[in-house]
Amino acid sequence: MSGSQRLLEAGAEIWAAQKAHPFVVELADGTLDPAAFEHWVRQDYRYLQDYARLFAIAGATARDEATMTELLGIAHSVLDTEMDLHRSFAADYGISRAELEATEKAPTCVAYTNFLVRTAYEGSLAEIAAALYPCMQGYLDVADHMAEIAEEEHRYTPFIELYTSDEFRAEVEWCRGFVDRCWEAAPGEREAMEAAFRTSAKLEYRFWEMAYTQEGWGL
Numbered sequence: 001m002s003g004s005q006r007l008l009e010a011g012a013e014i015w016a017a018q019k020a021h022p023f024v025v026e027l028a029d030g031t032l033d034p035a036a037f038e039h040w041v042r043q044d045y046r047y048l049q050d051y052a053r054l055f056a057i058a059g060a061t062a063r064d065e066a067t068m069t070e071l072l073g074i075a076h077s078v079l080d081t082e083m084d085l086h087r088s089f090a091a092d093y094g095i096s097r098a099e100l101e102a103t104e105k106a107p108t109c110v111a112y113t114n115f116l117v118r119t120a121y122e123g124s125l126a127e128i129a130a131a132l133y134p135c136m137q138g139y140l141d142v143a144d145h146m147a148e149i150a151e152e153e154h155r156y157t158p159f160i161e162l163y164t165s166d167e168f169r170a171e172v173e174w175c176r177g178f179v180d181r182c183w184e185a186a187p188g189e190r191e192a193m194e195a196a197f198r199t200s201a202k203l204e205y206r207f208w209e210m211a212y213t214q215e216g217w218g219l
């Protein structure tokens with residue numbers, strides 16, 4: 001069994017919980033409270049800044065040119081294509097790019113981005129691969145599930161379209177191969193990879209919950 005399959009098996013119950021989360025179900029059918037979605041847009045924008053940083057650091061750490069090219073290409077596509085979706089959703093809410101950039105991170109967003117950036121600086125390339133994998137495969141699987149249960153087009157359809165697009169699917173496919181190659185090349189890292197994968201996967205679940213409850217600091 002490949003490394004990515006092993007990790008996905010270890011995270012099966014977290015995947016199921018994500019697909020059943022009310023944020024996911026209500027986004028799919030278009031009934032999600034716009035305030036919860038606005039919270040997601042703002043927090044995810046701040047998340048993606050650090051997510052792009054994770055790919056950039058991984059790209060700088062990689063030894064071979066093909067891996068560097070791919071990781072730095074994904075960093076660019078996050079900053080460009082993916083964050084453009086957020087900028088256009090934000091514009092619908094009358095939120096400027098400067099306001100998005102100035103959004104204060106909620107506790108879950110702090111926890112998730114700190115974990116990713118810390119892994120980027122302190123972890124091995126194998127751990128970084130495992131930490132970023134749930135963010136890619138998780139969004140693709142959740143969006144595929146949304147596309148299956150969505151009955152008609154609505155205000156959130158561009159979200160489903162972006163995360164089920166051929167471009168995003170190809171990036172996820174590459175990340176899966178990256179995880180598999182790290183798993184094979186560094187057997188001594190497998191335990192650390194599984195721990196990083198599970199932490200990211202659980203934080204993915206918590207991120208839906210953060211947006212749905214419009215989590216703040218209460219201060």
Ligand SMILES: Cc1ncc(CN)c(N)n1
Pocket residue numbers: 044047048082134135136139204207
């Ligand atoms: C929290 C989170 N995780 C993953 C993705 C997909 N890049 C995202 N936009 N936001």
